[in-house]
Amino acid sequence: MSASGAARWTTPLAMFVREYYRTTLNVVLLVAIPALVIFAVGDAIGRISRIFATGLTTAMAESMGALWAAAFLTGMIGFFMITGARAADRRLLGAGYRPVQLVALRFIVIALFGGLATLASYLLLLTRLSPTDPVQMLAVMYLAALLYGALGVLIGSLVPGELEGSFALLFFFVMDAFIASPLFGEAGGFPLNLLPTFYPTKVLLSVTAAQPHDPVHWWYIAAYALSVSALAGAAFYRAARAR
């Protein structure tokens, strides 16, 4: 008697989801981080940008905060999911799971919680503004979240220590978010456009301001997310196999 093909997907998915929500701090952060970033950071950036006349409105800063919150939360979810279950995942592989299947399962769970982080950030943002194009706003926020989820997996697979890895992710995020944002002027082009949130921020700000944007930016974002996901998948696969 053997387990059905469906059970080999649904059972670990259900277990990985439980693992996440049974960590109370994860659930608290799902609301606390978007609230903090949108209301506090967004408001502060809005005031600073008025002083320096960057053209960034408070609404833009708050929507940027929502994107950052969704991205950062999903990055942390990806990172801690990989580092926290590294040994147990390896045992699961020894019991019969293929590394490719485990990689796919972990990505599905991250995509799921990335969706929740995006939704939580978006709902909190709605208390501050009424987006003219909610679909595009949600889509760009979700893509940024997925991108950071993959980055979390990548760092979690490459850096052995939780402390070093979480510090690396945080440092990278802070640099990316501030340098890629238009807070410091209308910067653009190489190498700033290589930062993960560069194009998502561009699209998001255009959508918030109801301004047109170049549709090719969506392709850049998708290509970036796919590339980082492929790298992260390869790194996780390599780390999950026998050392």
Next chain:
Amino acid sequence: MSPRSDGTPVTGTSGTGTARLTAAHVAKTYRTYGLWPLVRSVPVLQDASLEVGAGETVALVGGNGSGKSTLMMIIAGTLGRDAGDVRVDGRIGYCPQTPVLYEKLTVAETFRLFGVAYGLDADAVAARKAELQGTLAFGQYDDFRVEHLSGGTRQKLNLALALLPDPEVLLLDEPYAGFDYETYLRFWEMSRELADRGRSILIVSHFVEDPERFDRIYRVADGRCERER
């Protein structure tokens, strides 16, 4: 069975017949990655060989850091080797030295997850779970999360997961660490029954208190694995 790296098959005989598990000339050096002069190499195994036949219970002993757990991880396939060959005829059940479990899952969920990983259906998992929990006496913890279990109960679950698919070859690294004396005796009773059913059991231990329980004893020292008894 996997062939030797040069393509020739490894054959050997244990004390009771054809070997079910053979590790031949295994070598392993741990390397830390970094910039010179921080890179370090620690040779652990140089030429370690052992065999376990069907129905045998074999001990692998040695001091701290001698490499016995390393050898077991290599046999289990969770650690790569630098040289040598490992052949295992049948399914492996591996019980790591430290319980490796998902902390937030309950005991019942852990059985279900690993049961699916082993390819068992729900009925088979339930039957084996009841049997193992009865033998190791931890059926009352079904709804407890792993993070809330005592050290001894975690170890019981750790061992039970290795036994879940009723594998032909059991690799048990300090399996009774943390057990009370009653569970320790029950463990040996169960091991005897498994060996009688033709299962091959390799047990890592710092020292052997009851040598008569083993068919053979190997000692790991200086990177080699010598038959002691």
